[in-house]
Amino acid sequence: MPQKNRVTLSPMDRPIHNETPFGPANAGIDPFALFEQWFKTAMETDPNNAAVMTLATAFNNRPSARMVLMKEHSPDGFVFYTNYESRKGSELAENPKSALVFWWPAQERQVRIEGHTTRISAEASDAYFATRPRDSQLSAWASAQSSEIDEPISLEAAKAKFKDDPIPRPCSWGGLQLVPERFEFWQGRTSRLHDRIAFIQKNGQWSPRRLAP
Amino acid sequence: MPQKNRVTLSPMDRPIHNETPFGPANAGIDPFALFEQWFKTAMETDPNNAAVMTLATAFNNRPSARMVLMKEHSPDGFVFYTNYESRKGSELAENPKSALVFWWPAQERQVRIEGHTTRISAEASDAYFATRPRDSQLSAWASAQSSEIDEPISLEAAKAKFKDDPIPRPCSWGGLQLVPERFEFWQGRTSRLHDRIAFIQKNGQWSPRRLAP
Structure with a gap:
């Protein structure tokens, strides 16, 4: 019989100190504006992780999930970059339904976003790729993301190929944008x-609703 | 045209300082033992968040995701508690395929787990519920989790109902256990x-494989 490792966090599940009321009255009617406000606060306390x-993606009704970095956000959507042929890239090409979760522990806040993911333009991907560090x-x-490999990848072949030339964006690499259809803002208490x-969006208007915790 | 908010983290995507090699040679052959080792390290640096x-769950091939707290882990699986009638509870009752992600920024480590979720025994849920703070x-x-409500929930009615008596577990509330079928251990570089x-599990044996980053 395997030994159970019970994880005990006492006295509460997690220490929660936030007592500022949060509800439809102060959430406003624009989830993008509220996201921007919460994100800004999270960036102030933890710029490396905000x-x-x-x-989360799904393929044949089997979810998978991984951490990615948001690189841009606007009412058009939430942009991240990937190898389009990676597992997430392939799954999203097959099924664009997807979900995001931001978790900001210092504020005891969570933002959940659901929607569908589309490719950004090649020009926008090029522009961002050009700003990336050379390595x-x-x-x-150098990396066929998510494929099985025997040894750690090396940059040597790619270095030899490009020498000191500018490095173009591989067409298998670029931006994806999640276009939200639903938001949830969660404030721990x-x-x-x-x-x-x-x-929830209805006839082009967003309306806030309180959910039971 | 909405203003784009580009999130720029320079000079690298995120500062990554970990240069300890990690590969099949030191990953071992038991993903539960490796999880335990990584989790222990994460608990030492950030016990409130580790x-x-x-x-992540999926319903009709639409993924959704949210933060939950792991309360127990063993080779039997990873246990968390919820209202069984909440959105995640309902989705998992319909489709037990599910995924977990742990993200430990101080170690620049991520663990992804995929598998299926089953209910733990009523006795195990009772035992855990009895250890919870009274409120x-x-x-x-008091809370029909995930349902729409007009006002914040209040504990007053439940307090009046139970007075000073011990509070039994509602049968709609209890533990779920994700039984892993696949792990991925990710070390940032x-x-x-x-x-x-x-x-990946094959004929009851786990075998480690390196994936391209």
Whole structure:
């Protein structure tokens, strides 16, 4: 019989100190504006991690999830970059339905976003790729993301290929944009009396609704 | 035209300082033992957040994801608690395929787990519920998790109902256990030369394979 490792966090599940009320009254009617406000606060306390998000995809009704970095956000959507032939790239090409989660522990806040993912333009992907550090550009050429390999990848072949030339974007690498259809803003509270405000789009208008925690 | 907010993290995507090699040679052959080792390290640096994980579910091939707390882990699986009638509870009752992601930024490590979710025994749920703080027990009675509500929930009715009596577990609330079928251990490296080791189960044996980053 395997030994169980019980993870105990006492006295509460997690220490939650936030007592600021949060509800439809102060959530506003624009989920992008509210996201921007929460994201800004998270960036102030933890700039290295605020843009890290979980991306969930599904293939044959089997979900998979991984961390990705948000690189741009606007009412058009939430942009991240990947190898289009990676597992997430292939799954999203097959089934664009997808979900994101931001988790900002210092604020005890979570933002959940659901929608569908589309490719950004080749021009926009080129422009972003050009800003990447050279070794990151090389690694986009060197790595067939998610495939099985025997040894760690090396940048040497790509370095030899490009010498000191500018490195173009591989066409298998670029941006994807999640276009939101649903948001949920979650503010942790003591005794699990969390505030949860969902935004659903109807006839082009977003409306906030409180959900039971 | 909406203003784009480009998130720029320079000079690297995220500062990554870990240069310890990680590969099949030191990953071992037991993903549960490796998880335990990585989790222990994460608990040492951030005990409040190490057990926080993203749970991804899928319904009609539409993924959704949210943060949950791991409460127990063993070779039997990874246990968390929920209202069985919440959105995740309903989705998992319909489609047990599910995925977890742990993200430990201080170690620049990610663990992805995929498998199927089953209910734990009523006795095990009772035993855990009995250890919960009283207000958390009351809120399990007071909240129809994920349903739309007009006002924040209140514990008053549940308090009046139970007075000073012990609070039994609502039968709609309890533990779920994700039984892994696939693991991936991800160690961040500079220039996105990350180490990714997947464990796949075959004939009851786990075997590690390196994946391209």
